[in-house]
Amino acid sequence: MTITADRPIVDAPSSESPPSSGGKTLLSENHGWLSQHVGTALICAILGYVFGHWLGNYIASDYIYIANSGTNAVADTLALGFGAVGWLAGIGALNYPIAKLVGKEAKQQETVNHWTKYIRYSTDHKVVGMQYVVGVLLFLFTGGLLAMAIRTELLNPTTHIFGPGTYIEIVSEHGTIMMMMASSLVVGPLGNYFVPLMIGARRTAFPRIEAFSFWIFMAGYGVIVSALPYGGFPTGWTGYAPLQTQAGAGMISYLLGFAIIGVGMMAAGFNILVTIIHYRAPGMTWSRIPIFVWSILATAALLTLATPVLFAAGTFGVLDRTAQTAFYVTEHGGSSYLWQNLFWFFGHPEVYIMALPGFGIVGELMPVFTRKPLFAYKVSAAGMIGVALLSFFVWQHHLFQSGIDPDMRPLFMLTTELISIPTGFLFLVGMGTLYKAKIRFEIPMLFVMAVFFNFLIGGITGVFLSDVPVDVTVHGGFFVLSHFHYTIMGGLVFAFMAGIYYWMPKMSGKMMNKKLGLAHFWTMFIFFNLTFFPMFILGLLGQPRRVFTYAKNLQTLNDFSSVSAFFLGLSFLIFLFNLLYSMWINPVKAPANPWDSLGLEWQTATPIPPHNFDRIPVILTDPYHYSEVGATPLADFGGPSPVSPVSASSASAPTSASEE
Amino acid sequence: MNDEPRHLRRMTIIWLIISVIADVLFWFLLGPHMAPGRLTSTAKADQFDFNFLAVIALPVMIAIWVFMGYSIRTWSAKRAGVPEPVGGEAARSHKGAIVSWMVITTVIVLFLAGFGTVALISDHGSGGGEGPNPIWSPTGATSAETAALTTSDSWSPSSGKVLVVQVIAQQWKFTYRYPAFGGFETTQLMLPTDTSIAFNVTSLDVIHSFWAYQLGVKADANPMLNNVAFTDTQQPGSFVVRCSELCGLWHGAMFDYGKVVSKTAFMTWATNTETANAANTKDLAPFAWTYVPDANGASGGYYIDGGVTPYSKAELYGAKPSS
Numbered sequence: 001m002t003i004t005a006d007r008p009i010v011d012a013p014s015s016e017s018p019p020s021s022g023g024k025t026l027l028s029e030n031h032g033w034l035s036q037h038v039g040t041a042l043i044c045a046i047l048g049y050v051f052g053h054w055l056g057n058y059i060a061s062d063y064i065y066i067a068n069s070g071t072n073a074v075a076d077t078l079a080l081g082f083g084a085v086g087w088l089a090g091i092g093a094l095n096y097p098i099a100k101l102v103g104k105e106a107k108q109q110e111t112v113n114h115w116t117k118y119i120r121y122s123t124d125h126k127v128v129g130m131q132y133v134v135g136v137l138l139f140l141f142t143g144g145l146l147a148m149a150i151r152t153e154l155l156n157p158t159t160h161i162f163g164p165g166t167y168i169e170i171v172s173e174h175g176t177i178m179m180m181m182a183s184s185l186v187v188g189p190l191g192n193y194f195v196p197l198m199i200g201a202r203r204t205a206f207p208r209i210e211a212f213s214f215w216i217f218m219a220g221y222g223v224i225v226s227a228l229p230y231g232g233f234p235t236g237w238t239g240y241a242p243l244q245t246q247a248g249a250g251m252i253s254y255l256l257g258f259a260i261i262g263v264g265m266m267a268a269g270f271n272i273l274v275t276i277i278h279y280r281a282p283g284m285t286w287s288r289i290p291i292f293v294w295s296i297l298a299t300a301a302l303l304t305l306a307t308p309v310l311f312a313a314g315t316f317g318v319l320d321r322t323a324q325t326a327f328y329v330t331e332h333g334g335s336s337y338l339w340q341n342l343f344w345f346f347g348h349p350e351v352y353i354m355a356l357p358g359f360g361i362v363g364e365l366m367p368v369f370t371r372k373p374l375f376a377y378k379v380s381a382a383g384m385i386g387v388a389l390l391s392f393f394v395w396q397h398h399l400f401q402s403g404i405d406p407d408m409r410p411l412f413m414l415t416t417e418l419i420s421i422p423t424g425f426l427f428l429v430g431m432g433t434l435y436k437a438k439i440r441f442e443i444p445m446l447f448v449m450a451v452f453f454n455f456l457i458g459g460i461t462g463v464f465l466s467d468v469p470v471d472v473t474v475h476g477g478f479f480v481l482s483h484f485h486y487t488i489m490g491g492l493v494f495a496f497m498a499g500i501y502y503w504m505p506k507m508s509g510k511m512m513n514k515k516l517g518l519a520h521f522w523t524m525f526i527f528f529n530l531t532f533f534p535m536f537i538l539g540l541l542g543q544p545r546r547v548f549t550y551a552k553n554l555q556t557l558n559d560f561s562s563v564s565a566f567f568l569g570l571s572f573l574i575f576l577f578n579l580l581y582s583m584w585i586n587p588v589k590a591p592a593n594p595w596d597s598l599g600l601e602w603q604t605a606t607p608i609p610p611h612n613f614d615r616i617p618v619i620l621t622d623p624y625h626y627s628e629v630g631a632t633p634l635a636d637f638g639g640p641s642p643v644s645p646v647s648a649s650s651a652s653a654p655t656s657a658s659e660e
Numbered sequence: 661m662n663d664e665p666r667h668l669r670r671m672t673i674i675w676l677i678i679s680v681i682a683d684v685l686f687w688f689l690l691g692p693h694m695a696p697g698r699l700t701s702t703a704k705a706d707q708f709d710f711n712f713l714a715v716i717a718l719p720v721m722i723a724i725w726v727f728m729g730y731s732i733r734t735w736s737a738k739r740a741g742v743p744e745p746v747g748g749e750a751a752r753s754h755k756g757a758i759v760s761w762m763v764i765t766t767v768i769v770l771f772l773a774g775f776g777t778v779a780l781i782s783d784h785g786s787g788g789g790e791g792p793n794p795i796w797s798p799t800g801a802t803s804a805e806t807a808a809l810t811t812s813d814s815w816s817p818s819s820g821k822v823l824v825v826q827v828i829a830q831q832w833k834f835t836y837r838y839p840a841f842g843g844f845e846t847t848q849l850m851l852p853t854d855t856s857i858a859f860n861v862t863s864l865d866v867i868h869s870f871w872a873y874q875l876g877v878k879a880d881a882n883p884m885l886n887n888v889a890f891t892d893t894q895q896p897g898s899f900v901v902r903c904s905e906l907c908g909l910w911h912g913a914m915f916d917y918g919k920v921v922s923k924t925a926f927m928t929w930a931t932n933t934e935t936a937n938a939a940n941t942k943d944l945a946p947f948a949w950t951y952v953p954d955a956n957g958a959s960g961g962y963y964i965d966g967g968v969t970p971y972s973k974a975e976l977y978g979a980k981p982s983s
Contacts, residue, residue, distance in 0.1 A: 160890050164909050238906075240867050240868070243908055330885075336883070372751070373748075375754075402789065403882050405790055405791055410773075412774075413777065413780070417769045417772055417776075418773075420769055421762070424761070424765045428758065434727070436735060436746070437731070437735050441732075451731070453728070464713055464717070467775075467776040468788060470713060472706055476879060476904035484894040542900060544903065547913040551900075627744060627747035627748075631747070
């Protein structure tokens with residue numbers, strides 16, 4: 001570690017501003033309503049949209065193919081593109097690069113401790129983390145409402161609530177929004193908030209890129225939701241060409257939406273990756289970083305390496321529609337397989353972008369609630385890295401019946417099944433940690449146990465899907481649909497909930513209400529399983545995905561699933577109410593370390609000072625020395641620790657920091 | 661602390677009992693009813709594979725559930741007399757447990773991959789679409805397909821040859837052509853019993869997927885591509901055909917039914933239909949592995965320029981044999 005060598009431990013200045021803060025922002029001299037915030041961003045987005053639309057019409061309205069088709073794809077694309085740029089300019093994301101571009105001194109925005117910091121372009125990772133909480137919940141609840149609509153339509157095979165076109169729009173929008181949400185669900189809120197705290201850093205490596213990643217994520221929300229007024233898109237979240245080429249204007253929102261979200265994912269991944277590699281406190285060796293950080297590291301690597309493919313794929317699609325390229329148009333020399341390959345080459349690592357952070361939360365929380373060290377820490381980290389690497393070599397299992405050359409089928413069956421070995425490490429780690437523990441079933445721990453239950457079903461059914469002969473029956477049906485809801489919702493969303501209940505006391509200084517939490521957990525756990533387990537049976541009985549009608553004899557199962565889904569929706573309302581109740585209606589101040597965690601993030605003061613640590617701590621050991629008499633304290637804070645140390649690790653003289 | 665072996669032994673006994681019961685119940689009660697049924701040899705093999713995976717997966721799942729359930733019950737902090745856990749090196753790692761977990765999972769996974777590969781190859785691709793150049797095909801398939809293209813294909817109950825059936829998907833229906841019977845096109849899918857079938861699946865517009873559920877056949881229908889899947893029919897019966905790849909507005913309504921009938925009944929139906937359809941067949945594009953409709957064709961064309969690009973019909977974009 002060379003950080004201490006060139007950066008001396010300094011006492012933080014007494015003012016609120018971070019040590020690196022230099023002055024005012026370029027465009028705003030004050031922090032009143034005339035400065036840049038989400039309102040100005042919205043106005044600029046609208047202006048950008050109008051300008052883009054005008055420009056597109058000005059440029060392209062007399063192109064023959066546009067004059068004849070009646071819709072101007074160029075105008076639609078430019079409108080959304082300039083809308084997104086306007087949004088970023090309005091929030092202030094462009095101030096710094098433009099200032100640098102014109103040779104002016106680029107100034108740092110001040111962090112003002114006022115609630116309005118949450119609606120501004122903040123470079124404080126804790127503010128960005130909180131912003132992401134609101135952002136992902138917006139995605140989650142939008143997608144959830146659409147899910148309710150899907151289950152309502154499927155109540156009856158012959159009586160229809162929606163027309164087939166509306167239904168397909170709803171299904172496609174649900175899938176796409178949920179995928180976008182899930183790729184940032186943990187990395188965005190909890191990754192940005194806690195990774196610097198867990199590795200003993202004062203900030204992330206690129207705070208402006210971090211803020212940019214959030215605000216472009218929200219631009220992506222606007223773009224993907226804009227598909228609805230444009231008439232939606234009929235392709236599902238997979239967007240297969242030539243259906244994509246055939247689709248109407250809403251398809252641009254999908255393609256551009258993924259490209260825009262992709263930029264945000266790359267930015268977020270890159271920032272977190274560099275932060276973890278370079279901003280660890282002295283002594284925070286690779287064998288001491290918390291397992292959650294390992295999972296975020298693996299995820300960030302995937303975000304950085306896989307998302308460019310998505311960006312390219314989306315951009316090609318936009319070009320096909322506007323510039324009349326033919327990337328995906330077979331009879332003009334392109335290939336619809338190109339889309340399938342590009343999409344899944346991104347899409348399968350994406351699946352692990354959505355799974356790995358969940359594993360990380362589970363691994364991080366288990367020691368706290370079992371009062372035992374994490375079992376097989378190195379195996380766990382190796383498993384995550386193994387999953388991340390292997391995830392690039394399995395994408396063709398989505399194309400087993402596609403008509404692509406069959407030679408490679410046994411290979412992709414093998415790689416897909418191999419990935420269950422490192423995934424299985426998670427269960428080894430979980431079981432080893434539970435063994436002879438003293439388990440406290442607090443709300444976060446309940447969610448952790450639910451992750452094991454759900455993900456086991458999700459994971460094992462994945463082995464069925466990887467087997468080519470079995471896949472002939474289950475591919476493209478409700479079986480696979482249930483499988484990925486079990487992994488993504490049963491794994492990631494449950495893990496996210498565990499993380500929120502666990503870390504909210506640190507983030508907000510307030511405890512989440514336990515009774516409401518119990519009600520939330522049990523309704524969510526029970527009705528999640530009652531909603532999705534019948535779908536395995538539906539799939540085996542021959543119900544394909546994305547259909548508005550089905551065989552009459554499947555109605556009982558479908559109705560059972562639908563009614564359960566409504567209660568599952570209710571559980572999310574309970575969660576939302578709990579959040580509002582615990583944060584604003586009846587806030588209860590949280591103890592400094594409510595779960596008696598040894599984690600570094602809990603050793604900071606609450607509320608966390610803008611610079612996190614008055615002195616950069618020197619890490620002496622890993623954070624899992626639970627129930628160990630005479631264990632080394634976690635870190636040397638260069639003074640009294642802001643929080644009294646946990647009793648489980650009785651303080652003793654620091655031993656040599658040479659565990660690595 | 662000498663109760664460590666006892667916990668593990670108890671768990672093992674519980675696991676063993678539940679696993680054996682679950683496996684036996686599954687294999688004998690549920691197994692025979694699992695998808696996709698037993699109408700064809702392919703379906704039978706796919707069903708066997710599913711059941712085989714299930715009886716391996718069930719004990720694995722039960723092992724983890726028993727362990728978790730046992731832990732929740734035994735080591736809950738609420739339970740009186742739960743000893744304080746012990747940290748330190750011993751709790752962090754257990755070489756035996758880690759190594760045996762890795763070895764067991766690796767062996768299972770490699771075994772399953774091998775099993776799947778053998779099943780895939782021995783069953784002519786297990787009813788999955790193998791693309792235009794299938795590498796696992798029943799004997800005689802290639803010659804039947806070559807003959808189909810030169811319109812010299814013929815099939816009779818005694819010939820024992822592979823029957824070529826072309827599946828043409830378009831928004832939002834399936835039609836079928838029988839090259840062995842003059843290449844007539846029909847909306848009915850009829851198959852003879854005890855025959856190897858080569859489904860040649862293609863599309864006129866977007867990607868569909870031909871899923872003959874009870875046959876154990878699934879092959880994506882791609883425009884300008886011939887995707888071949890095989891099955892061997894056995895007893896008579898009817899089956900559902902559904903599109904299983906999202907193909908637009910009426911994807912949910914894109915299904916029909918097919919029948920496997922006796923060889924004589926099939927011959928009667930085929931020859932009758934050939935005669936009845938003769939006038940229509942003359943107007944169809946010549947039999948080919950793929951067809952591309954012109955811009956104003958049945959699909960409405962999938963060019964976004966509203967039909968501006970000049971298309972010549974037959975000579976450029978009409979039916980043409982695949983190279």
